[in-house]
Amino acid sequence: MSLVVSNLTIDHGAIRAINNVSFTVPQGQLAAIIGANGAGKTTLLRTLSGLKEAASGSVSWNGDSILGTRPEDLARSGIMHVSDGKSVIAELTVKENLALPGIWRKDKKDVAVATSEVIELFPILGQRLSQSAGSLSGGERQMLAIGRALIARPKLLLLDEPSLGLAPLIVEQIFQTIKSLVKKMNLTVVLVEQNAMGALKIADEGVVLNLGSVVAVDSAEKLLNDPAVRAAYLGF
Amino acid sequence: MTQFITAVLTSLSSGAIYALMALALVLVWRSTRVINFAQAGQAVLTTYIGYTVIQRTGSYWLALLVAVVSGAIIGAVIDRFFMRPIFKRIKSGPIVMIAPVVATLGLLGIIQAVIGFIWGLTNQSIQAPVSTDGFKVMGTVIAFSRYNLLVLIFVAVAMLLLTILFQKTDIGLALRASAYSPEIAKLSGIKVDSVRTLGWAIAGASGGLAGMLYIPGYFLFPNAMDLLLVFGFVAAVIGGLESLFGAVVGAMILGFAINFATTYISAKLFFPTAFIVLVAVLLLKPGGLFGSKKGRSA
Numbered sequence: 001m002s003l004v005v006s007n008l009t010i011d012h013g014a015i016r017a018i019n020n021v022s023f024t025v026p027q028g029q030l031a032a033i034i035g036a037n038g039a040g041k042t043t044l045l046r047t048l049s050g051l052k053e054a055a056s057g058s059v060s061w062n063g064d065s066i067l068g069t070r071p072e073d074l075a076r077s078g079i080m081h082v083s084d085g086k087s088v089i090a091e092l093t094v095k096e097n098l099a100l101p102g103i104w105r106k107d108k109k110d111v112a113v114a115t116s117e118v119i120e121l122f123p124i125l126g127q128r129l130s131q132s133a134g135s136l137s138g139g140e141r142q143m144l145a146i147g148r149a150l151i152a153r154p155k156l157l158l159l160d161e162p163s164l165g166l167a168p169l170i171v172e173q174i175f176q177t178i179k180s181l182v183k184k185m186n187l188t189v190v191l192v193e194q195n196a197m198g199a200l201k202i203a204d205e206g207v208v209l210n211l212g213s214v215v216a217v218d219s220a221e222k223l224l225n226d227p228a229v230r231a232a233y234l235g236f
Numbered sequence: 237m238t239q240f241i242t243a244v245l246t247s248l249s250s251g252a253i254y255a256l257m258a259l260a261l262v263l264v265w266r267s268t269r270v271i272n273f274a275q276a277g278q279a280v281l282t283t284y285i286g287y288t289v290i291q292r293t294g295s296y297w298l299a300l301l302v303a304v305v306s307g308a309i310i311g312a313v314i315d316r317f318f319m320r321p322i323f324k325r326i327k328s329g330p331i332v333m334i335a336p337v338v339a340t341l342g343l344l345g346i347i348q349a350v351i352g353f354i355w356g357l358t359n360q361s362i363q364a365p366v367s368t369d370g371f372k373v374m375g376t377v378i379a380f381s382r383y384n385l386l387v388l389i390f391v392a393v394a395m396l397l398l399t400i401l402f403q404k405t406d407i408g409l410a411l412r413a414s415a416y417s418p419e420i421a422k423l424s425g426i427k428v429d430s431v432r433t434l435g436w437a438i439a440g441a442s443g444g445l446a447g448m449l450y451i452p453g454y455f456l457f458p459n460a461m462d463l464l465l466v467f468g469f470v471a472a473v474i475g476g477l478e479s480l481f482g483a484v485v486g487a488m489i490l491g492f493a494i495n496f497a498t499t500y501i502s503a504k505l506f507f508p509t510a511f512i513v514l515v516a517v518l519l520l521k522p523g524g525l526f527g528s529k530k531g532r533s534a
Binding site: 049051070071072075076080081082083087088089090091092096099100101102103104105148152 | 406409410412413416417419420421422423424425426427428
């Protein structure tokens with residue numbers, strides 16, 4: 001039970017965005033993928049969720065190859081991707097955004113249970129159910145995006161820059177929520193972040209990307225204490 | 237006074253038919269970002285199918301049902317086997333915007349040519365199912381008949397059903413989510429491609445209904461729906477192209493403008509009025525009355 005990425009290469013037009021990247025995320029663990037802007041983090045995540053094609057390499061989840069599977073099929077099999085920043089449909093209400101996975105999920109009773117769990121987790125969403133998602137603050141949108149993913153009862157959560165554009169206090173809150181979800185729901189999480197410090201603090205594993213290549217894979221704790229990583233990505 | 241009442245009532249019934257065509261165009265635009273010029277061909281084809289049903293069975297009502305259902309099927313088939321392969325093949329460059337629209341224009345020509353081969357080019361007519369004699373108001377016969385009333389009722393019911401479908405059902409939510417943000421819809425597990433085909437089917441059904449309601453007051457020939465396509469397009473643009481409600485409002489504005497201009501000023505204004513209204517609305521509100529303010533990428 002794990003996510004295995006091996007020798008993955010992805011092209012972005014004529015540019016090689018990801019070059020021969022390999023790493024493994026065991027089930028129930030949180031892996032942070034960190035690196036500077038343009039390191040290829042988002043491209044990597046979009047390929048894992050089926051939005052983008054890979055040039056070569058393989059990706060498997062629980063032993064099944066998932067490369068080339070359509071994003072909607074991956075979502076239905078429990079791989080949920082929360083894309084960067086404000087992954088909500090602004091024109092729909094909060095309630096309608098949350099209802100999207102319920103359209104295809106067969107177990108309607110559990111959809112209702114999951115929905116009330118999400119509202120318990122993010123009470124502010126409960127107060128904004130009939131508001132349009134476009135009227136939410138950045139932090140609330142992020143909560144809505146994560147909440148919507150949770151209603152699908154995911155096993156693997158792919159999070160793209162959940163801290164983007166948020167105030168430090170909100171970032172801390174979102175990160176702590178993610179960490180608690182991993183434990184509570186036995187989730188496997190791939191967290192892509194420019195906020196390397198915050199991400200490594202809650203992560204089990206860390207993958208450092210630079211210009212499309214892996215420069216370090218280690219436990220998050222070791223990376224936090226690695227002088228080279230500190231100098232390049234943590235700023236001290 | 238009777239002239240005024242007549243103008244209001246005919247505005248409503250012609251606006252109602254423009255609305256069906258406008259809805260068909262908006263539904264496809266929202267889901268596929270294509271102005272479907274083939275809609276005029278689709279709607280005239282389903283009306284010919286309805287015409288054939290009437291020839292064989294004598295029942296307008298059966299013909300109406302067959303036209304609406306075949307409109308849905310033709311719409312779905314066009315998206316699945318014509319538009320989807322085009323979108324798969326063309327992925328980048330300026331051609332992305334142009335090729336699908338040109339493809340619908342080509343399809344319009346093909347459909348009209350095929351109709352000519354099967355049914356010929358001479359004018360046919362479809363008998364209205366109820367009287368087309370004007371009602372009597374205060375002793376005068378007005379230009380509004382039982383049939384015009386029927387058209388109004390049919391369109392109102394169709395609007396009501398569409399509103400319920402879009403606002404109250406899961407299918408409607410999937411249609412809206414896929415239109416607003418295909419990527420987030422996919423990531424939420426919605427099969428956006430199938431939902432888009434469904435959008436084309438609903439549009440086709442709407443066009444099928446428009447044809448069967450429009451033609452009994454007119455003639456049936458391969459280009460019979462071309463003018464309605466133009467008016468439907470104008471109405472859709474007035475409404476902002478994104479909004480189903482806007483399409484209906486745009487169609488009603490157009491219906492009233494045309495009928496009042498032709499009643500009170502000159503019958504020659506029939507065609508120019510549509511474009512005067514269009515230009516006026518676009519000057520005042522460039523995005524249309526109910527268009528989204530921010531530009532949305534495909």
